[in-house]
């Protein structure tokens with residue numbers, strides 16, 4: 001088993017910032033990378049904002065916030081990852097983007113470094129094949145928002161060795177997370193169950209069974225979900241919801257996973273949810289307004 005003390009994070013979006021946040025608060029050194037310096041800067045500002053809120057709500061101290069922020073170092077290139085024990089990829093949910101990252105990343109890593117992917121759905125075995133170290137590659141699937149959600153799914157590829165599994169499990173526990181192990185099947189456990197529910201909620205809207213508000217209130221108050229399914233889809237990102245449904249549809253070859261045409265249309269419009277300020281709700285005003 002390897003002790004993980006320094007973690008690289010690729011992708012400074014919703015998930016990468018959350019992963020960097022919890023690692024730094026747990027006392028680990030973090031290196032944060034994205035496609036541009038501006039993206040990294042925006043990511044660091046998000047982390048600062050989320051930690052400041054935790055200070056205001058007495059969840060962490062001001063000292064902890066400052067200490068954690070000082071442990072996160074930006075990296076414009078993979079040169080910054082040479083002494084990382086583990087690198088977690090949390091870039092866009094597209095297999096070609098992720099494969100390209102792994103091909104470029106691996107030559108910069110020390111030989112025994114482990115590589116993880118935060119993918120929501122893509123085969124860990126296939127992604128591992130794009131690296132020079134499939135035995136030290138593993139799926140480490142955090143949930144959104146990372147600082148609040150207790151679960152991490154761990155997914156071993158066909159070649160993942162026991163040392164990598166045990167080391168990443170201990171790493172997740174150090175972050176205060178519970179681990180659920182999933183076999184390497186499309187979308188693993190959480191998204192195999194959650195995404196068809198969200199997709200069905202979109203069909204319910206598409207077929208005119210209910211409005212955005214009716215569907216969300218029905219599931220919040222009728223099934224006791226903390227967020228309605230359309231609100232949650234906007235929170236996750238509609239591009240990610242669509243990618244996961246496509247992986248399920250192609251990977252399991254079953255028409256029950258067909259992405260709803262309305263979901264496709266929203267993504268084609270660039271209405272990706274909260275991150276683009278428009279999805280099933282419009283977030284540009286003071287309060288979210290349903291778009292249907």
Ligand SMILES: CC(=O)CC(=O)SCCNC(=O)CCNC(=O)[C@H](O)C(C)(C)COP(=O)(O)OP(=O)(O)OC[C@H]1O[C@@H](n2cnc3c(N)ncnc32)[C@H](O)[C@@H]1OP(=O)(O)O
Pocket residue numbers: 050051053054057059119120142143144145146147148149190191194226227232236240
């Ligand atoms: C797509 C995939 O591959 C897998 C996935 O992740 S699927 C998505 C899984 N996630 C979910 O299903 C989330 C469902 N939603 C929820 O559980 C809740 O709505 C929620 C936990 C997100 C927010 O709960 P809430 O009570 O409505 O929100 P709110 O009162 O604003 O915040 C609750 C706390 O979270 C904190 N918080 C919210 N976002 C935060 C963030 N990004 N970072 C740190 N803290 C955050 C707030 O400061 C607040 O803290 P305190 O309790 O200490 O005061």
Ligand SMILES: NC(=O)C1=CN([C@@H]2O[C@H](COP(=O)(O)OP(=O)(O)OC[C@H]3O[C@@H](n4cnc5c(N)ncnc54)[C@H](OP(=O)(O)O)[C@@H]3O)[C@@H](O)[C@H]2O)C=CC1
Pocket residue numbers: 010011012013014015016033034035039090091092093094097101118119120121141142143144235236237240275
């Ligand atoms: N959103 C969610 O609820 C969850 C998402 N995930 C998974 O986590 C991953 C990230 O999702 P999320 O954070 O929501 O997505 P975001 O769109 O918020 O962030 C992705 C980030 O990765 C950047 N990026 C794209 N290509 C590269 C690259 N080659 N190198 C470095 N950075 C790159 C993007 O930049 P740009 O925008 O400029 O392209 C963007 O900043 C996905 O695999 C997703 O499926 C897992 C659990 C939950």
